[in-house]
Each structure stands twice: as structure tokens, then as C-alpha cells.
Amino acid sequence: MTSAVAQTAKAFTITHCRHCGGQELTWATSIVNRSDVQQGRLTTRDVECMFYLGCDTCSETLAMFSADRLADVVNARMVEPRAAAEAQQEAACQGIPGTSFQRLNALANQGE
Numbered sequence: 001m002t003s004a005v006a007q008t009a010k011a012f013t014i015t016h017c018r019h020c021g022g023q024e025l026t027w028a029t030s031i032v033n034r035s036d037v038q039q040g041r042l043t044t045r046d047v048e049c050m051f052y053l054g055c056d057t058c059s060e061t062l063a064m065f066s067a068d069r070l071a072d073v074v075n076a077r078m079v080e081p082r083a084a085a086e087a088q089q090e091a092a093c094q095g096i097p098g099t100s101f102q103r104l105n106a107l108a109n110q111g112e
Helices: 003-013 067-094 101-110
Strands: 025-033 047-055 061-066
Touching (some): 003 067, 047 067, 061 067
Antiparallel strands (some): 047 061
16 A cells, blocks of 8 residues: 555544544545635536544544545555455465466467
């Protein structure tokens, strides 16, 4: 994971407010105008979705990041188990003689 993705993923481990110690935390979203375009004339490229983790007790903002960064975290978490499963499958096949991909391809090509 990149450092930005890792930093965003760290927000999901927050269990209490660093300001008041409260454990009632809530995720919320907001659409933010990132351009000089006036309200009513905005297009999708002029706005950005932001995610906030806030404390319900004292209203402290504990984490804030864009929807794009959240998508990066979700995608990174999907890749990790897939890569681990592929590595495990490859390791299981390495101990069996004649089951390498090159060997299997060679055997398949011989039958053509």
C-alpha cells in the first residue's frame, strides 16, 4: 500500500475520540465545491465527495479524506487477499514435480 492509502486505512482503526475520549463515532459525507463556479452552475468535475469521521460527543473531526482515496483503500484491500491466495496456490504446486506452468503448457502443446 502507498503511504496515502495506508494513512487513510488507519482511519478505519480509530475507536475513540482523541479530544474527549468518547466512543460514539460516526462517518458522514459532504459534497465540496473545489472550483470557482457558482452554486447552480456546478458540474460533476467541479465538486468532490469527502468522507468525515466525527465524534458524536464533542463534534471533533477525527479523519477526513476524499472518495477517491477511499476507493484506493478498498481496491488495495481487495488486491492483498487475491495476491496471497495466488502465492499460496503457487507454493502448493511447487512441491509437486511436473506441475509448473511451463511444464503444463509444454504438455498441452504436445497434444496439439
